[in-house]
Amino acid sequence: LPNGAAAKAGLNRSIADAGWGVFLRILHAKAESAGREVIAVDPRNTSRTCPHCGHTAKENRPTQEKFHCVACGHTAHADTVAATNVLRAGLVHRNVNPT
Ligand SMILES: [Zn+2]
Structure with missing residues (x-):
């Protein structure tokens, strides 16, 4: 598919x-x-949160693959948005808990 x-x-x-x-x-x-x-991160809302402005809404995902922020208009592939948010969450976790 x-x-x-x-x-x-x-x-x-x-x-x-x-x-x-x-x-x-x-x-x-x-x-x-x-x-x-x-680095384990909480995946909740990673595909619904705008990496540009931080707005979180299920309406940011008009389709499975499209991300379109209803607050700032940022558009991207939903997987790219989720990957960006997961990476950021991991980097924040690492900066807070350096090894
Ligand atoms: Zn936005």
Whole structure:
């Protein structure tokens, strides 16, 4: 499917089969071997919050893939918006809790 639903369903099934504990252990090991860091963030509203002005509303998502902020007019792909918000949340968490 164009929106990646089949791939997401497959990943979700794999995670359900292995369990979150196994998934997170593998994820942390892969990240460490790649010199990367895993930071857990609260995903709530990450795809509904405008990365430009911070306005959060379900109306910011007119479709599954479109983001259009009803407050400031910012537009982007919804996945890009969510990824930007998740990254920012992770960086805030790291700055507050440096290792
Ligand atoms: Zn906005």
